[in-house]
Amino acid sequence: MGEVLPRAERRRRTEGRILDAARSLFAEVGYERATIRAVAGAAGVDPALVMQYFGSKQKLFQQAVRVTPADGGEPGADEVVEHVLGTLGVKMGELPQSSLAMLRSMLTHPEAAASARRLLGEQIDRVAGSLSGDDARLRASLMTLVMLGVTVGHQLLELEELRGVPPEEVARLLRPGLRALAGPEAP
Amino acid sequence: MGEVLPRAERRRRTEGRILDAARSLFAEVGYERATIRAVAGAAGVDPALVMQYFGSKQKLFQQAVRVTPADGGEPGADEVVEHVLGTLGVKMGELPQSSLAMLRSMLTHPEAAASARRLLGEQIDRVAGSLSGDDARLRASLMTLVMLGVTVGHQLLELEELRGVPPEEVARLLRPGLRALAGPEAP
DNA sequence: TCGTTGAGTCAACGCCTGTTGAGCGAATGG
DNA sequence: CCATTCGCTCAACAGGCGTTGACTCAACGA
Known part of the structure; x- marks a missing residue:
């Protein structure tokens, strides 16, 4: 059942899970109440790993809220x-x-x-x-x-x-x- | 210079100073970042006194944001x-x-x-x-x-x-x- | 095959927080 | 004047936080 993945892929997915968990928690309870421990728990991972991947809570937050500027349309008059x-x-x-x-x-x-x-x-x-x-x-x-x-x-x-x-x-x-x-x- | 005040008055003023400091800090940095220690410091008082007067940070916040309903006017059509x-x-x-x-x-x-x-x-x-x-x-x-x-x-x-x-x-x-x-x- | 890399865990650190209980000293009231 | 109240401080506690370093073990490359 559990497929064995190459290291790079595994890393990518774990990082993605952490980022998703972080986004959810930051969105639900805000920066202060969203603890690294809670994020790690929601991602099924050890808190230390979050630090290892993102460096600090601050940087994790930056990554989590980084938004693709998207758009760019030049809308007409009204x-x-x-x-x-x-x-x-x-x-x-x-x-x-x-x-x-x-x-x-x-x-x-x-x-x-x-x-x-x-x-x-x-x-x-x-x-x-x-x-x-x-x-x-x-x-x-x-x-x-x-x-x-x-x-x-x-x-x-x-x-x-x-x-x-x-x-x-x-x-x-x-x-x-x-x-x-x-x-x-x-x- | 420092006038000697009766106990009741002194209490009232200190409580007021704490409440003002709390309002300012809560307004500036929000609930989590406004620590009891900081409120006490701004009011020139020991943190323990804040607890003694208001019971908990939660209750201090309630008091600080309690707003006089004021108003009550029944305005006309528009x-x-x-x-x-x-x-x-x-x-x-x-x-x-x-x-x-x-x-x-x-x-x-x-x-x-x-x-x-x-x-x-x-x-x-x-x-x-x-x-x-x-x-x-x-x-x-x-x-x-x-x-x-x-x-x-x-x-x-x-x-x-x-x-x-x-x-x-x-x-x-x-x-x-x-x-x-x-x-x-x-x- | 074997040494190396790197994903992931574990246990601990130092710090700051809200909260508490004992105590000091001046105002109080009989 | 003395016993008591009470405003106020001091020192400490327990718990949670971000963060760290040593460690394990499976995937990797030669």
Whole structure:
């Protein structure tokens, strides 16, 4: 039953299991409460191995929340709104564990905060690029923060008011407000 | 110089100093990183005294984030929007330390999460009460979460994009979107 | 086949945490 | 004035944490 694997492959898989366990735990309970021992336990491995592979808890966290920049689309005038709706979590079940891990710790762990600022900054840049006006950047920030608030309430706080609400409905309700923030450029 | 105070008064003041120190630290670094030793140090007091007065770190936190329910206004049809704008932090420098302490830890500390859910729930109830339609509660939730997102971005993450922006401007930009969420009842 | 590599474990370290109990000394009240 | 209360400190405990070094043993390469 248990197949015998070559060393390299075995290593890869174990490292992957540790990383998955780390992502789950960081996403569920945040940086401080996710202990290396718990991560190791969830991955079926000795705590010392986690250290040997990743060097420190800090570096493990960095690896766990490292996110593929993905995206890169240059959205038109006001598909920005759709872009914003799609990006930060209104496709609501779909946020990757790595993002949740980062968001969960962003208020209490300095490095997670830095990551969050960087990620939100990039998102703001993208949105602001499709807006015009001298307060474009401010409006882009608010659009992004609107999505952040909804995401936090839904995914992290798990407010019962949002449980089971179809993403399209939330998107439908949010759209007019986001359009208003996007500005008067579209006819 | 140092005036000699009666025992009761001395006790009251020390307790107050501890509570203030606790609020500051909880607000700055969150529940886990705010150690009893650090709180005691900031209050100029022995750690054991904190325990003696408050029983446990948990109870100290409860006291520190206990918020006077205040408010209670029954706003009319669409002053709801103004109410929402005023309540959760667009009077942006003005959020009390106790609220910041709760918000800072709400994603990582179970009890802070519970407090946050309760507080947001009450806010949602108030807002939903002034709305109509069968999705009133959902719309009220989104209005509240919009404000939460902006507050988190501004007060907790301290995004540079919002630094020094006058509250009225944020309110002005947010208003149309919130109005849209409040619904079509006002002419 | 045999020495070497490297995946994985074990037991321990030092540190910091929340929490406790004994004690000191000044304000209190009869 | 004396016994008592009580604000406050000191020193220590037990437990959990990140981290480390020595070790085991199966896969590897020549």
